[in-house]
Amino acid sequence: MVEIDQNDIKILEILRKNSRTSYTSIARELKISEAAARKRIERLIKAGIIKRFTIDYELDNEIRAIVMVKTAPQIPTPEISKKIVKISGVETVYETTGDYDILALVRGNNISAINKTIDEIRSLQGVLSTTSTIVLRVWF
Template sequence: MSRDKTDETIIEILKKDSRQSFVEIGEKLGLSESAVRRRVKNLTGGGIIKKFTIETGDANSTSAIILISVDSSTDTSKVSAKLSKLHGVHTVFEITGQYDIATIIKAPTITDINVCIDELRKVPGVFDTNTVIILRTVT
């Protein structure tokens, strides 16, 4: 499916706030509600927009990035699958470079982050970890 500049703008608007109505988006772009609805339907049907989701406020939580080395005899994708099921694991990335996997974990406190890290280190195939606590997110 080909996208034009208007489709790209709609995607950017929805990334920032997926709750905006088609009417509101249309007003910003000089389009009718039905034109925006049709474009979003085409973007969704064409697999460009995979899903709509929410992001919860994290004012009372702590986040960390965990860089993980996987044992060379272990399939990285199997480790990734196990990690993605752990409580507190928000996102799992398979990456290149010194580490094989990067995860983002979220928990209410540093103590809870430590519990999650301890569980993560118990996953078969996890060889080494490097933890970075996120102090603040700048958007």
């Protein structure tokens, strides 16, 4: 297991806000050398702490929804999550505690596309029910 210090936490925060931030900018903000920033990031990648570099985007006519899923105890939640994440329109899947076992973030060009994705989720073996809510605004 890799030990994480305050500089590593700051690097993760910087990259979470903008994964394209340069090594030079990160080094300047942390008051370390560029080589040290590069090595820290490489170590975080090797350790599996940084899993991927990606973008967040928002299109004008795009609709986002949060779909909360209750599952049957006979089928392991990770098995259902792996199927949900492969469905077109599903952006991210979280396994959660509480009333719902899985939370999926869904994107679509219109309500029809969102409904199609939700119907696919509902059709999976082990999905007992879903509750959905439309996202009105996203803040980064």
